[in-house]
Amino acid sequence: MESTAFSDENSESPDSSEWNISDFVFLLRNNSKFHLGPIVNISINSSTNTDFQSSLQGYLESIKDSTSTVVTFGCGIKDIRKIFCTVKKFGLELPEYQWILGDSQNVEELRTEDLPMGILAHGKMSEPALDHYVQDALELVARAVGTAAYISPELALLPSTTNCMAKEERRMTSGKYLSRFLANTSFDGLSGYIQSQEETLITSEGHYFIWNLQHDPIGNPMWTRLGRWKEDKVVMDYGIWPDKTQHHRAGDWRHSSRLHLRVVTLVEHPFVFTREVDDDGLCPAGQLCLDPLTNNSAALDSLFLGFHGHNDTIPIEFKKCCYGYCIDLLEKLAEDMGFDFDLYIVGDGKYGAYKNGRWTGLVGDLLRGAAHLAVTSFSINSARSQVIDFTSPFFSTSLGILVRTRDTAAPIGAFMWPLHWSMWLGIFVSLHVTAIFLTLYEWKSPFGMTPKGRNRTKVFSFSSALNVCYAILFGRTAAIKPPKCWTGRFLMNLWAIFCLFCLSTYTANLAAVMVGEKTYEQLSGIHDPKLHHPSQGFRFGTVRESSAEDYVKKSFPEMHEYMRRYNAPATPDGIDRLK
Known part of the structure; x- marks a missing residue:
């Protein structure tokens, strides 16, 4: 990794006085994993702002062709904005450089003005309160004593007695026994990651998070949390990490006079319907959409590239006509906000759930950058809200239970x-x-x-x-x-x-x-005894990886364990099973 360091030894940043930048630079130079390029020492003591900009421009010219990553140290947020204003005037735009704010930042002070897209920052959300440290200390003792009592109750719970006249015996006392478990106990507490160092020092490693400046679905800059620092390593949130394709795609939004977004949807009656296209591959009514049957971002890019080419090379079986309430809402939204869009149906036909370390369905396409926004009957839950942003609800619904209506004519048997x-x-x-x-x-x-x-x-x-x-x-x-x-x-x-x-x-x-x-099939609701204690042959289920399944899984795990074998891949499939 090749990088250039920007430092300011005279900055009034509160973090710059806590450590020596020269020692840190020495460690970087002796690290085989990094190649530290030129070090630019920026002094804010210039007599005028013009002198500062001219000196900074000279440094930028010297590193223009020698580095790909720029790290700033010891600079306040005001100084950083001055640097980026000069960078913008000089014409150094991403993705030529990857900017990193080396000093710890306060998320409440982070702004998006005059900052390039893709910049990385780190810091704490807020300082832990004293109550958090007290609760973590009590939890540490409770965990250690509980584990020790489970393995050896007589040593953990019964204090050892000492006879002054007896000969000294080399056996472990209760205090030493408990100290071993205190030293080996670690957990994620309210104040940070609690762990023991050198068997006598208990430390609380603060929650340091990593943020990245990205575009939201309508093109406005926003800070997105990528992960956090835990146990001497970076732990990513759901495997998200920005790549160059996302930066390029975001840059295209800014350079175009009219936004062009890619929208993903899911067939859900009556919000989204589909019908076949005509013989010419067009939609007399509704919106032309693609049904690629895949969630691969590269395959989607290839399909839409052929779709917008001079010669339309998309097979007609991939084309559908989408219509319904959500499609009308999307068209009205595009008209009012002034953007164009490409529409496609999610490949796996799922809303989105976190499985095997990755997100599926609509949520997965949004996180991978395959789509900029999703428009369909999309329920809001806590897990999805942690990784994607939702608009205000435009249609309020509630969970319902469909039951089968039996024929009045009984069979011969x-x-x-x-x-x-x-x-x-x-x-x-x-x-x-x-x-x-x-x-x-x-x-x-x-x-x-x-x-x-x-x-x-x-x-x-x-x-x-x-x-x-x-x-x-x-x-x-x-x-x-x-x-x-x-x-x-x-x-x-x-x-x-x-x-x-x-x-x-x-x-x-x-x-x-x-x-x-x-x-027999009259149900009073989700708490009906027929659902919690099903009789032999009574089958019920829901849509896989939907908000309804997530609700049942969290609230009624035993019911979910019984019903998951009968879950349907989509709502129409579940309705067909009732007929």
Whole structure:
């Protein structure tokens, strides 16, 4: 990394008195990862502003072709603006230089006027209060004691006793045991990152954040947080880091007389509809949009480059006509604010969720710079608000639950609904087993209706036993041959009692099924017991990676664990599953 350092030893910056710039420069020169170029020592003691600008211009001319990164040290915010005013007059614009404010800045004092796009700054949001240090100290002790008590309760909770007459034993005392856990405990507290140094010093590493000056969706400069300094390394917020393509794209906005933005949307009825284009690839009604089926920024750039070329090379299957409430709102917004736009549909069809270290859907396209703004039915939640900015809500909605409406005409097998299939199978298996034993008892009895019985003119066969069992089961008075032996008659009565219980159960469940046909899917809301304690076969879900899923996941984790297998990729798919 090659860089040039701007320093001002006479500045009145409060941070410049806390350290020596020469020592820091010496460390940079001896660091193999950095190549420190010319060092420009700017003195603000010039008699006039003209002398300052002329001297600064001379320094800038000397480093114009020898560096790509410029770092400022020991300069106040007023001095930095003077430098950038001179830089602007000299014509040194980004991305030729990457400017870095080396001194810690206060975010409340950061402004956007006279500063180049892409400049990096770092500093604290605010100084921690005394209450924060006290709470962190108590939490440190609680964490250490809790861990120590979990591993060895007798050492952590029971103080050791000492006998002056006893011989000295080399064993660990409670104090030394707890000190080990205090030295190995670290966490992210209210005042900063709490950790131990050299086993005796507890330090609080302040929350130092990194900001980058970027364009907002309408082209105005704004400070965007990139990450923070934690545990001697930079921790990025959701993997965001500006690149040169973003700076170029932002620069194009400023140099053009009319802004040209790229807008991403998501099909959500009734806010956004789509229809096919005509034979010429045009939209007689609605707004022409692309459906690239990808979230890759390079692929999107290539598609729109071909779309705006002299020869339109975009396949017609990628073209759609977008219309609806949000499209009308976008057209009116472009007319009032004076910008042009290209419209495309998000490739993965998702709103956006943070998964596997990256954002998906609409949020991911905005963070990667593939789109400048998103216009659709887009819900605001805390996770999304941390990485993107939302306008004021233009349409207020609430979460609702769609339920399936069943047909009034019952199918031909509806009479079997009151009992489970295993119950039906058990009844008919028991019926045939009972018929077999009735036949055996009748034929083995000397009083039975068999050819070898006592002059019986009728014969009790297996078909006669089936006739008896079916007549008792269905409660029909049919012409049957009742068995004559006492064992068979006793078994027949047992079968009749069993059928009575089955008939009672069937009748009770039949009434419940008939009533449940009208009330089973009536839900009172998100707290309905049917959702928190679903019965067998009751399925419900929501749209994947939507604000509704995020709400259920945070508020009702057990419900989310059950329903995620039934979640639909998009709203139309979920509605189709209900039909």
